[in-house]
Amino acid sequence: MTKRERDHVSGTETTGHEWDGLRELDTPLPRWWLHVFYATIAIAIVYWILMPAWPIGNGYTKGVLGWSDRANVARDLQALEAGRAAMFQRFATATAADIANDPALQEFARAAGESVFGDNCRTCHGAGGAGAPGYPVLADDVWIWGGSIADIEHTLRVGIRSDHPQARMSAMPAFGRDRLLTSQEIGDVTEFVISISSANARLNADANAASRGATVYAQQCALCHGGAGAGDRTLGAPSLRDDVWLYGASRDEIRRQVELGRGGVMPAWEQRFDAGTLRALAYYVHDLGGGEPDATPPQASPAEAAPVQQSALR
Amino acid sequence: MDPSALAPAPDNAEDAHAIDAEAVNAKARRQLYAKRQAIHPKLAHGPFRTLKWEAMIVLLAIYYITPWLRWDRGVGRPDQAVLVDFEGRRFYFFFIELWPQEVYYITGLLVLAALGIFLSSALFGRVWCGYACPQTVWTDLYIHVERLIEGDRNARLRLANAPFSRRKIGKKVAKHAAWLIIAAATGGAWVFYFADAPSLLHDLFTGAAAPSAYLFVGVLTFTTYVLAGTMREQVCTYMCPWPRIQAAMIDKDALSVTYRRDRGEPRGSHKRGQSWELRGDCIDCRQCIAVCPQGIDIRDGDQLECINCALCIDACDDVMAKVDRPKGLIAYDSYANIARRLEGEKHTRYRLIRPRTVLYGVLMAIVAAIMIYGLATRHSLDINVIRDRSPPFVRLADGSLRNDYALKLMNKSDRPRRVAISVEGLDGAHLQAARLDAQGRAIATAEADSVTTVRVHVVAPNRVPEGSNRLRFSISDLETGETAESASAFLAGGSL
Ligand code: SF4
Numbered sequence: 088m089t090k091r092e093r094d095h096v097s098g099t100e101t102t103g104h105e106w107d108g109l110r111e112l113d114t115p116l117p118r119w120w121l122h123v124f125y126a127t128i129a130i131a132i133v134y135w136i137l138m139p140a141w142p143i144g145n146g147y148t149k150g151v152l153g154w155s156d157r158a159n160v161a162r163d164l165q166a167l168e169a170g171r172a173a174m175f176q177r178f179a180t181a182t183a184a185d186i187a188n189d190p191a192l193q194e195f196a197r198a199a200g201e202s203v204f205g206d207n208c209r210t211c212h213g214a215g216g217a218g219a220p221g222y223p224v225l226a227d228d229v230w231i232w233g234g235s236i237a238d239i240e241h242t243l244r245v246g247i248r249s250d251h252p253q254a255r256m257s258a259m260p261a262f263g264r265d266r267l268l269t270s271q272e273i274g275d276v277t278e279f280v281i282s283i284s285s286a287n288a289r290l291n292a293d294a295n296a297a298s299r300g301a302t303v304y305a306q307q308c309a310l311c312h313g314g315a316g317a318g319d320r321t322l323g324a325p326s327l328r329d330d331v332w333l334y335g336a337s338r339d340e341i342r343r344q345v346e347l348g349r350g351g352v353m354p355a356w357e358q359r360f361d362a363g364t365l366r367a368l369a370y371y372v373h374d375l376g377g378g379e380p381d382a383t384p385p386q387a388s389p390a391e392a393a394p395v396q397q398s399a400l401r
Numbered sequence: 402m403d404p405s406a407l408a409p410a411p412d413n414a415e416d417a418h419a420i421d422a423e424a425v426n427a428k429a430r431r432q433l434y435a436k437r438q439a440i441h442p443k444l445a446h447g448p449f450r451t452l453k454w455e456a457m458i459v460l461l462a463i464y465y466i467t468p469w470l471r472w473d474r475g476v477g478r479p480d481q482a483v484l485v486d487f488e489g490r491r492f493y494f495f496f497i498e499l500w501p502q503e504v505y506y507i508t509g510l511l512v513l514a515a516l517g518i519f520l521s522s523a524l525f526g527r528v529w530c531g532y533a534c535p536q537t538v539w540t541d542l543y544i545h546v547e548r549l550i551e552g553d554r555n556a557r558l559r560l561a562n563a564p565f566s567r568r569k570i571g572k573k574v575a576k577h578a579a580w581l582i583i584a585a586a587t588g589g590a591w592v593f594y595f596a597d598a599p600s601l602l603h604d605l606f607t608g609a610a611a612p613s614a615y616l617f618v619g620v621l622t623f624t625t626y627v628l629a630g631t632m633r634e635q636v637c638t639y640m641c642p643w644p645r646i647q648a649a650m651i652d653k654d655a656l657s658v659t660y661r662r663d664r665g666e667p668r669g670s671h672k673r674g675q676s677w678e679l680r681g682d683c684i685d686c687r688q689c690i691a692v693c694p695q696g697i698d699i700r701d702g703d704q705l706e707c708i709n710c711a712l713c714i715d716a717c718d719d720v721m722a723k724v725d726r727p728k729g730l731i732a733y734d735s736y737a738n739i740a741r742r743l744e745g746e747k748h749t750r751y752r753l754i755r756p757r758t759v760l761y762g763v764l765m766a767i768v769a770a771i772m773i774y775g776l777a778t779r780h781s782l783d784i785n786v787i788r789d790r791s792p793p794f795v796r797l798a799d800g801s802l803r804n805d806y807a808l809k810l811m812n813k814s815d816r817p818r819r820v821a822i823s824v825e826g827l828d829g830a831h832l833q834a835a836r837l838d839a840q841g842r843a844i845a846t847a848e849a850d851s852v853t854t855v856r857v858h859v860v861a862p863n864r865v866p867e868g869s870n871r872l873r874f875s876i877s878d879l880e881t882g883e884t885a886e887s888a889s890a891f892l893a894g895g896s897l
C-alpha cells in the first residue's frame with residue numbers, strides 16, 4: 088500500500104514508497120525541459136516536411152526543399168574539377184623548363200601526382216616508389232626506359248608490354264627454360280655478369296667461370312645489354328654494371344633471371360588520364376629523387392640552387 | 402519557508418536597528434534538496450563597496466576595450482593588439498607573436514595564474530572571488546541593474562510578493578531586457594578577440610560574419626544571462642570547484658572576512674543609552690545578512706558560500722558608527738587573531754610573510770623569469786625534419802644510399818630569409834640537389850612569417866653502417882648568420 092504525501096521541506100509529493108524510513112520525492116520534470124522536449128517534436132515534424140525523411144516502397148519522401156546529399160557531392164566534385172582544370176590545362180602544355188621555373192606548377196604537380204600515384208601506381212611500385220621484386224624502384228636513379236620527365240611520361244602513356252599499339256616492348260629470352268643455354272653456360276654467364284657489376288664486391292665472381300661466361304655473354308647478351316653491360320634504354324635493356332637488380336640481388340636470383348628472362352607488364356595510362364594528369368604524374372615520379380634532366384635541359388633559374396620542393400604554409 | 406517571514410520592513414536606511422532579514426542559505430537552514438530561495442541583497446555603502454565598483458569598472462573596461470586596441474605590425478599583418486588568430490594559427494599580444502608550437506607560454510601563464518591565486522588566498526582569502534571573478538563582477542552588475550529598475554531590497558521584496566499587475570510585468574520585462582542587452586554585449590565582445598574587431602562588428606550587423614561568430618555570441622549571451630541573472634550564488638556554491646580548493650589554501654594566518662565573535666558575543670538588541678557592559682557589540686540588527694549576495698550569515702563563521710565580497714564589513718561598520726562602537730566588528734582577520742584575543746591578548750597581528758606565501762612568491766618569480774628569458778631569447782628561425790618513411794632508403798646505381806627528408810623551415814620574422822641548408826654528423830653524407838653552393842649547401846628561401854617546406858635528398862656511401870645513423874641538419878641565415886639545427890636519422894640497409 089503506498090501513501091502519497093507532501094514533503095514539507097521541498098513542497099513536493101513523494102512517490103509513497105518507503106525503504107527503511109527513506110522516502111523518494113516524485114519531482115516532476117522541469118517545465119523548461121518539458122517545453123524543449125515538445126519543441127523537438129515540433130521540429131521533427133517540420134523536418135519531415137522539409138527534408139528527405141521516410142522510406143517508402145522503393146524510395147523515400149523527398150521533402151519540399153529537394154535536398155539531396157548525392158546531388159551535393161556531385162556538384163562539389165564538379166566545382167572541384169572545374170577549379171583544378173586550369174592548372175591541369177597549363178600542365179598539359181608546360182615544357183620541362185616551364186615546370187622547373189614555376190614553383191606553383193611544381194607544387195600542384197606534386198600534390199596531384201601523389202594522389203594519382205597513390206590510387207593507381209602504389210599497389211605495384213610501393214608508397215613513394217619504393218618498388219618490389221619485379222616492380223622497379225622509382226625513387227632511385229636507375230631507369231630501364233629512361234628517367235627524364237619526357238621518358239617517364241612516354242612510359243606512362245604507352246605502358247610496358249601493354250596492349251597499347253606503341254607499347255614499350257622488350258623480351259629477354261628464357262635461356263634456361265627454353266634450353267637456349269646449358270646449365271653450365273648459364274652458371275658461367277651469371278659469374279660474368281656479376282664480375283662486371285658492382286655486385287662483384289660482395290659476391291666475388293669465380294674468375295674462371297666468368298672468363299668462360301664472357302664468350303657466352305658476347306654471343307647472347309651483348310646485343311641488347313651492350314658489350315660492357317651498360318644496357319640500352321632504347322631497347323629497355325637494363326644496365327648490368329650497377330648493383331640494382333629487378334628480380335633480386337643474390338647469385339641465385341640473378342641466375343634465375345637468366346634462366347627465365349622474366350618481364351613484367353605495366354598498363355598504358357593514356358586512355359585513363361588526360362594529358363595534364365599524365366604530365367603531373369610524370370613530374371611526381373621524376374621528382375621522387377632519381378629523375379634525370381631532359382634532353383633539352385631546363386634553364387637554370389638564376390641564383391637559387393632550387394631544392395626539390397618549396398611550398399609555403401601560412 | 403513561511404512567506405510571511407519575508408514580509409517587507411519599511412525602507413529606512415537611517416534606522417540601523419533590526420532589519421527583518423533572513424539568511425536564506427544560513428548554516429542552520431541549509432538543506433541540499435530544498436528549493437532555492439531568491440536573495441535580494443541590499444545596497445551597501447562604504448570603502449569596500451567603492452572598491453568593488455572600481456574593480457568592476459576597470460575589469461569590464463579591460464574586457465570590452467582590449468580588442469579595440471591597435472598595434473602596428475607592418476603591412477599585411479593584423480593590427481589588433483590582442484588577437485587569437487585560429488585560421489592563421491597565431492596569437493598576438495602587443496609586441497609578442499606566438500606560434501602554435503609555443504603554447505608552453507600559455508601553459509606558463511596558467512601556472513602563474515594558479516600560483517597567483519594561491520598566493521592571494523594565503524594572504525587575503527578569496528579576494529579573487531570577491532572582486533575579480535567574472536561570475537562576481539557580472540552578477541554584481543546584474544544585481545545593480547535590478548536595483549535600478551526594481552528598487553532596493555525592500556522594494557524588490559514587495560514586488561516579488563505582489564500579485565501580477567501591469568507595473569510588475571513592466572518592471573520584470575525592463576529588467577530582463579536590460580540583462581539580455583548586457584549579455585549580448587558580453588558575448589559580442591568575446592568574439593572580437595578572435596577576429597579583426599572593427600570589420601567583425603560591421604559583419605555581425607550586416608549578417609556577413611561567420612556562423613561560428615553568431616554561435617559564440619549566442620552561447621555567451623545565454624550563459625551570461627543565466628549565470629549572472631538567474632543562477633548567481635548557486636554557481637559559486639554548487640558549480641565552481643574553487644570554494645572546495647579554497648579550504649586547503651587557507652590557514653590560520655590567512656586573512657578573510659570574519660565576524661569577530663570574541664568582540665560581538667553575546668549579541669542582542671541594544672537600546673540607545675543602554676550599557677555595553679557584559680555584552681558583545683553585535684546588536685543583532687541583521688544588516689550584514691541583508692547586504693549579503695550569497696544569502697548567508699557571516700556570524701556563523703567561515704562558510705563555503707562566502708565569496709569574501711566584504712559587503713557585510715561595510716554594512717556592519719555603518720551600524721557600529723551609528724551605535725558609537727568602534728568599527729571592525731566584521732573585518733579582514735585571521736583565525737589566529739581570534740584565538741589570540743579569546744585568550745586575552747590585546748593585539749591583532751598580521752603575518753603576511755610566512756613560509757607558504759614566500760614559497761608561492763618564489764615559485765611565481767621563477768616561472769616568470771623562465772618565461773621572460775624564453776621570450777627574450779626566442780629564436781626567429783627554426784627547423785624541423787621529417788624523414789620520408791617509404792622507401793626507408795634508396796640504393797643508387799653507384800651503390801651509395803639515399804634518404805629523403807622534408808625540412809620545415811620556420812621563419813618567425815616578417816621578411817623572407819635566404820638560408821643555407823647543410824647536413825653534418827655522418828661521415829661521407831652530402832646533400833643532393835640540382836644546384837648546390839661551393840660548400841655543398843642547398844640554398845632555400847624561408848618565406849616570411851610562415852613555415853616553408855623544402856624536400857632534400859641526402860646521399861651517403863655504401864659503407865654507412867646498417868640501421869639508423871645519426872645526422873644533423875642545420876640552416877643558417879645568409880644575411881644575419883642566425884642558425885638553427887635539428888637532429889634526424891639516416892637509415893641504411895647494409896649490404897644486399
Ligand atoms: S554583525 Fe553587525 S551588521 Fe551583523 S547583526 Fe551584528 S551588528 Fe548587525
Ligand code: SF4
Pocket residue numbers: 658689692693694695696697698699706707708709710711712713714
Ligand atoms: S558573508 Fe559577507 S563577505 Fe561573505 S558573501 Fe556575504 S556579504 Fe560577502
